[in-house]
Amino acid sequence: MRSFLFAALSVAAGIWAAPAAAGDAPKPKLVVAVSVDQFSADLFGQYRRHFTGGLARLANGVVYSSGYQSHAATETCPGHATILTGVRPARSGIIANNWFDLRAARADKNIYCAEDERVPGTSSEKYEVSTVHLKVPTLGDHMKRADPRSRVAAVAGKDRTAVMMGGHDVDQRWWWSGSAFTGPGTSPAAARANHRVAEALARAQDPLPLPAPCVARRRAVAIDGGDRQVGAGQFGRAAGNVKVFRASPELDQATLDLASGLRREMRLGEGEASDLLIVGLAATDYVGHTFGNQGSEMCLHLLALDQALGEFFQELDRTGLDYLVMLTADHGGQDIPERNREHGITEAARVDPSLSFETVGKRLKEKFRLKSSPLHGELASGDMYVDPTLKPRLRRKVIAEAVRIYRAHRDVAAVLTADEIAAAPQPVGPPDRWTLMDRAKASFDRERSGDFLVMLRPRIVAYLDTKNYLASHGSPWDYDRRVPILFWRKGMAPFDQMLAVETVDIMPTLAVLLKLPIPPGTIDGRCLDLDEGPESSCR
Template identity: 50%
Template sequence: MFKKVLAALIFTTSMPVLAQQTAKPVAAAPAPRLIVAIAVDQFSADLFSEYRPYYTGGLKRLMQGAVFPKGYQSHAATETCPGHSTILTGSRPSRTGIIANSWFDLKADRADKVIYCAEDEKQPGTSNNNYVVSPIHLRVPTLGDRMKAANPATRVVSVAGKDRAAVMMGGAKADHVWWMGSKGFVSYAGVPVPPLVEQVNAAYMQRIAQGNPAFELPEQCVAKDFPVSIGKDKTVGTGRFERAPGMAGGFRISPELDAMTLAFAAAAIKSMALGQQGQTDVIAIGLSATDYIGHSYGTEGTESCIQVDRLDRELGAFFDRLDSDGIDYAVVLTADHGGHDLPERHQLNAMPEEQRVDPALAPKALNRSVAASTGINGKTLIHGDGPAGDLYFDLSLTPAERAKVETATLALLRAHRQVEVVFTKAQIAATPSPSGPPESWSLLQEARASFDPERSGDLLLLLKPRVMPIATAFSGFVATHGSPWDMDRRVPILFWRKGMRPFEQPLGVETADILPTLAALIDLPVPKDEIDGRCLDLIAGEGDSCAGK
């Protein structure tokens, strides 16, 4: 599919670039000319490992590099925006400021009080559902930002299926930031659409018009081909992503999205001659289809199995394209978080204790219970966006009311059979930033890694493992992530460059380690007190790629 989409694009038109300046002298150990940073949304370490014997394309190539199968998005809030904020900043959400996909600002001058991680809420007429995309909430520089500060000739491009993926990896100074909209790839308000993007979007509309026949079922997916009921007249588990001509709805929730994103990335590399000038350039690529499919169908049916197979193939075609252009590139591939399959399939497959969350833990229901317990009626007492995560006490409460509400809320939650723990803001704030192996952290330390004193809630509610925080499955949302448990924290971290000696390190590392590791490859100084990660030595055996960095 990648090659078909790529063939539809014309590479003689180009995206605008900055005027070239004299590059820095080449070091004795040549730096790669292009860094390719790939985030596969919801590509858990479990999902990566499950299909390792079947990789034949891009993922097989990456396994011939430095393989860290036990990488960690080490924080508790394992959501898309926080996860992407760690990948190219070297920092955890407590430093990036991206504590969740959305948070509450009860002082905000707008009705909904909910702030989306990649919006500028100060723009007139915006809301959480109708926002102007912006990187203003990201408090730290990305790798691309640091590279441009060191050498303005550096080109930085970020393309993704989701706006928050493109923004959080691209940073504040990227030359191009593009994500998939309803009619093709779009960028920040007011950014002109270059001819290349027009061509990519024309290819997208052509794909929609053609439809998509059902994908073949790979041999490794045959055993997964059985229906799982998730409600009245609704099943998942046997899909093939067939899409009728003219029907755009299924494109995003299919392998087609990643193929289009990779084709766009390849076209941008070609048209801008990324990696073919004197300096090192960087392109960040956010592949979002695995996440959309995981939410819509779960992680263990034919849908997810086909997606991983297609991902491997599309990545292989993408790397082949870079090889054919003779680019000296280094790759890192990881994920923004893991994921968990739907309880109904787990129950069929030897896990009867799997369950969906009690609706009584949803914020509206919790408000009713706390109001009945405290006798404080006529106002919203607690704000939250789901049955787990941050909870905020309303600002209209008097000190005495707030104390009553906090006591009642803690009592209700801590007595609930599905609640693992509830931390107060004071508890988390008093905890030092964690250090050491991420697999050994306590839940409180994980919570601290996600904590921002301005944006985090008054309470943090964490559910027990094997409780799906979706009370009732519905079309497009049958399973999710976001927990502090390893199923959501563990992600693969893979580094590859032509000619490197392969090795595998099974001990835990963090996605925050990616930036200092890449910075060392290009001799980019990064003060250690500005990041949370550490450089990972990518030289197997003797030698150290981090030496003196």
């Protein structure tokens, strides 16, 4: 699990072939779609000069430095649902990681994006993984409908990543379930990968050596309200510590190991039709939540990921396959407020506990003399739901009072009601110029969204519990919305495009390269021209 960290990457001879016009290229035999969870455009730009492996290769391809998860709900599930569907959350139905259905038959009204709540005896925490909530097809679904010989495999560190990127019709789907990779069916490659993971977990992991670029990042920062410190970690762990394994380079290495094994087992890219291999790398998200993104932990992790991706691509090179890589992220993230304040961002803070939906719900209960709290939500921000069984006139008063409470608080940037969002026009133009209403509209589904949406001010962390997650994402601000979008293929002429584009543009771009027709009016994205000259790859 450590050898990949600091081995020099030897670029295979012939990789950097003479550039060819993208529009003249034949269909790639294999598309590798990679999502690095919480890999913001800021982090890509910050570490780009230090990459020497797989991320360096992609940085020498076609680079869109200002890709946008353009919607407001910058969470894992909606973000991954944009990448290979070409649609925003308002159309996919995946508005958040979780939403509430207060009329659901089961006691647990919290609905997880990748579950089927209709299965008896399940809950949002103990569920059956399902694609039932994804309202649209993915790239893989389109590929298999156009040519049933196409094969699709998805491997990810989270079930929701494998579901939302893989889609409804996959041949193999595997995700990290807490101590091993799991999925429907069987696979010798998955069995071997899990055996290697079990062997690694059985051994203690010494702290990893700190690369030179990370030395200046190694500084302990105390977390408010406790004796915990982060910022100087190097991923040492005791034998069997799955939690540390998950929030470290080890998880991504294991995910790439399984992805390589599945490609060999399924002979992806070697058949008559084009195939799709989806890889969801989750550790960056866990590192960011657990330690923030400006300490030694994130630095060490990203350089390790760079080397692991380099080895993964080298194995693909040895097959001689014509493959295309696309890499992006489901969202970005912000650093811990304690370190942000040290860096001069004086407004950075954790949200006022009085804004939790439990506290506000208690105030509403007391004011209107209700038997129970009428307010449901997850954090102090995002979609808020009001009891639908209240009499209409009373319910309107409760919503109005809740909106007043949130709007009056200094930590809140905006509160938008469902009626206001529903009446707004669809967003148009570059996503970096969208208003908060535009961003909310892109996330709005009348069936699933709340009665009102709370947006916190920039640099306010929504999490109150500092025992687990110290930093957050999910805001409508650009540090959470802006992600890199990278394309690489042997012979592709490299260039950087700085204009703002959307992650929903990825699917139509890949569809054109695969010569795959997409019905007009069914997606929100557009094809991105990957030819740096006067020709267009979108024709």
